[in-house]
Amino acid sequence: MMPIDTRCFFSLDRQSEFLSKYAEPDRYSFLEKFPKTGRFIPRGSGLSYVAASFGKDSVSVGFGKFSRILEFNADAKAPMITVEAGITLHALHIFLCPRGLRVPVEPGHPQISIGGCIAFNVFGKNQFKEGLFESCVEELEVFHPQKGVLKCSRAENKELFDLTIGGMGLTGVILKAKLRLARIPSPWLRVRNISFRNLQHMVEVLQQVNDSADALNTFNDFSVFGKNMGQGFVTVSNFSDEHTPAKLLESFHSLDRRPTQRFSYFNALSIPVFGFAYRTWHTKFKSEEKMPFYQFNYPVAGISFYFDWYGKKGFIERQILVPEASVEKYIEKFERLLRSYRPQVVLGSCKFFSGKQRLLHFAGRGLVISIDVVPHTGKAGFHEALDALNVDMGAIDNIAKDSRISRELIRREYPDYEKVRERMAAYDPNRQFASALSQKLSV
Amino acid sequence: MKSVIIGASAGLGRALAEELARHGHDLFLVASDPRDLSAIRSDLRIRYSSRVEYHAGDIRALSGAELRSMCNSKIGKADCLFLVSGQSDLDRDFEKLSEDEITRLVEVNFSAPVRIATAFLPDLLESRNGALVGIGSVAQSRPRSKNTVYAASKSALEFFFSGLSQRLHGTKCRIQYYRVGYMKTGMTFGRRSMVPYAAPAKVARRIVQGLKKDGIGVYVPRWWGALMLAYKLLPGFIFRRLKI
Numbered sequence A: 001m002m003p004i005d006t007r008c009f010f011s012l013d014r015q016s017e018f019l020s021k022y023a024e025p026d027r028y029s030f031l032e033k034f035p036k037t038g039r040f041i042p043r044g045s046g047l048s049y050v051a052a053s054f055g056k057d058s059v060s061v062g063f064g065k066f067s068r069i070l071e072f073n074a075d076a077k078a079p080m081i082t083v084e085a086g087i088t089l090h091a092l093h094i095f096l097c098p099r100g101l102r103v104p105v106e107p108g109h110p111q112i113s114i115g116g117c118i119a120f121n122v123f124g125k126n127q128f129k130e131g132l133f134e135s136c137v138e139e140l141e142v143f144h145p146q147k148g149v150l151k152c153s154r155a156e157n158k159e160l161f162d163l164t165i166g167g168m169g170l171t172g173v174i175l176k177a178k179l180r181l182a183r184i185p186s187p188w189l190r191v192r193n194i195s196f197r198n199l200q201h202m203v204e205v206l207q208q209v210n211d212s213a214d215a216l217n218t219f220n221d222f223s224v225f226g227k228n229m230g231q232g233f234v235t236v237s238n239f240s241d242e243h244t245p246a247k248l249l250e251s252f253h254s255l256d257r258r259p260t261q262r263f264s265y266f267n268a269l270s271i272p273v274f275g276f277a278y279r280t281w282h283t284k285f286k287s288e289e290k291m292p293f294y295q296f297n298y299p300v301a302g303i304s305f306y307f308d309w310y311g312k313k314g315f316i317e318r319q320i321l322v323p324e325a326s327v328e329k330y331i332e333k334f335e336r337l338l339r340s341y342r343p344q345v346v347l348g349s350c351k352f353f354s355g356k357q358r359l360l361h362f363a364g365r366g367l368v369i370s371i372d373v374v375p376h377t378g379k380a381g382f383h384e385a386l387d388a389l390n391v392d393m394g395a396i397d398n399i400a401k402d403s404r405i406s407r408e409l410i411r412r413e414y415p416d417y418e419k420v421r422e423r424m425a426a427y428d429p430n431r432q433f434a435s436a437l438s439q440k441l442s443v
Numbered sequence B: 001m002k003s004v005i006i007g008a009s010a011g012l013g014r015a016l017a018e019e020l021a022r023h024g025h026d027l028f029l030v031a032s033d034p035r036d037l038s039a040i041r042s043d044l045r046i047r048y049s050s051r052v053e054y055h056a057g058d059i060r061a062l063s064g065a066e067l068r069s070m071c072n073s074k075i076g077k078a079d080c081l082f083l084v085s086g087q088s089d090l091d092r093d094f095e096k097l098s099e100d101e102i103t104r105l106v107e108v109n110f111s112a113p114v115r116i117a118t119a120f121l122p123d124l125l126e127s128r129n130g131a132l133v134g135i136g137s138v139a140q141s142r143p144r145s146k147n148t149v150y151a152a153s154k155s156a157l158e159f160f161f162s163g164l165s166q167r168l169h170g171t172k173c174r175i176q177y178y179r180v181g182y183m184k185t186g187m188t189f190g191r192r193s194m195v196p197y198a199a200p201a202k203v204a205r206r207i208v209q210g211l212k213k214d215g216i217g218v219y220v221p222r223w224w225g226a227l228m229l230a231y232k233l234l235p236g237f238i239f240r241r242l243k244i
Ligand SMILES: Cc1cc2nc3c(=O)[nH]c(=O)nc-3n(C[C@H](O)[C@H](O)[C@H](O)COP(=O)(O)OP(=O)(O)OC[C@H]3O[C@@H](n4cnc5c(N)ncnc54)[C@H](O)[C@@H]3O)c2cc1C
Pocket: A012, A041, A042, A043, A044, A045, A046, A047, A048, A049, A052, A053, A063, A085, A086, A106, A107, A108, A109, A111, A112, A113, A114, A115, A116, A117, A119, A120, A121, A122, A123, A124, A125, A167, A168, A169, A170, A172, A173, A174, A175, A255, A300, A400, A435
């Protein structure tokens, strides 16, 4: 038997909290000790905004100790690495960066594990160029207590491969992953911040720089409700041609969530001040700079207190992908909603996405709008009204980011919802892997 | 430098393997499961370009002489030997342990390390940077009603190290026996304690830093020394009533 403990788990946004069972194997003999029956859910670094790696009735199984590099091929044409899925982006950064390489798709925090990247098929700051994490996954090894250890790839066990990427840990434990690597043209980025007046202006600026930038992101200030709503700046980054080695990101603050009694520092007074200061600093004093590329990829690594500042009530992140054809109309309606409900939005951010939506992947061609909202602020009903707008306009919410998403909403937003349920049920009729999230969504 | 780690697949042993690889040591790793050892070998070879080999087996059944000759043929004569492997049945003792379990605890924590240390001794003595490192526990500081067979075996191992340290006096081989405090490893998973658990990587760093010195019964982390002194000074009539 695996030793099992009880732990209190929080989602990053603090909207979910569960006392549930926890195991943390550190040796491969766990494969033989893993019970054949019962409910489980794999856990990587546990940084998800939602309750994806724990649940009331499931044993959460942490794989952080499985963090080794198993194969590495620095081949000039097709560099590859095979890793255990508990390895973090940080460990890979420390190994790969001095060798002029990187994982091509990196979500925004170095503590995130490769297992977590695969299970949510995450995106990076360059989604419009590199696509989703699936684009760099070549092969996986997945363990299921009833099926044993299975290899899968685009050529072998295709169904398992397809369901595991973006499968929220529901197909079993990803033990190993073979990943395609990308060469870093330079460890440095040239970064420019370009101001915009409002969301419409932002779209124009994004369109102008989209083709030439290596990565893009925006900061939007939603604390003003007049004609400048959503004002901010686009951060355009391009690899520099400088080849001097950049300092590595040696350490960062952990984002592990613990119980807290802290109150929120964000309120109707502090948010506009924060927005103004952040905008002014980046557009007036830091409008152009050179930075190590990881600093751009992991913007929160140096300011992890940002999440703590929401206090014990946490926050709600809405991340919405608006289809390209509806962007203009959507922005109009979105602004109207914000004006009438006036929620307190601390941080807004946008980027362009490319590709096609399928299964429950947060993907498609269009504009992604993200907002971090202080819970229970503004007129009641904002989130429900936003849900309705999204369904109406064919936009999708990111399941990985929003704890309040319901089964009904996902069913209406994601055309493949029923198909995913059927395929998951066919793969594992006993549903041995389940989280609070998957149970809520009935996936 | 060439180092052998007995119990290298997890916890402190794995952390020591990484720390030694970082310092450029070639490694010969021993533990029960080849899957763990092979993963560690790949990782250390790739990240530190070290020469790493392993042998998988239960140390109770392995002959010290065989291990030594395997090490010699795979990486060469050992300079340092780290006896890290250990097992404890934290919740059971005395009549709750079967005879087989008592034999296992004594063999893993005492007799196997003694056999292996003795077999490797000629190579350690021959080396210009020889070192023998034993891992004990704060549990052996004062006998109590918990974990007693484990602590008694570790005490016996410390006794052996003390004797050996006299034998090694005047040679180039250094000898250290550490009484290690609580660490966050598989051995202590799920256990609550009022005192903090150390990260095995931190303990490993301390042990590698101390390779050039002799020391028997050294506490790591250091502050455990003060805590254990207070614990030892507790009068018997109070100590007997304590459930710690
Ligand atoms: C600061 C911050 C910035 C972020 N930025 C981005 C971003 O830019 N883009 C983006 O897409 N996402 C982003 N995210 C979200 C994050 O990438 C995902 O939530 C990711 O899944 C977290 O990985 P984790 O290792 O913490 O996984 P966990 O939270 O532990 O688990 C997430 C899911 O992965 C599954 N899982 C984990 N390990 C395994 C395994 N070995 N086998 C099978 N399933 C497994 C779990 O079951 C669960 O369903 C961000 C998160 C944070 C905290």
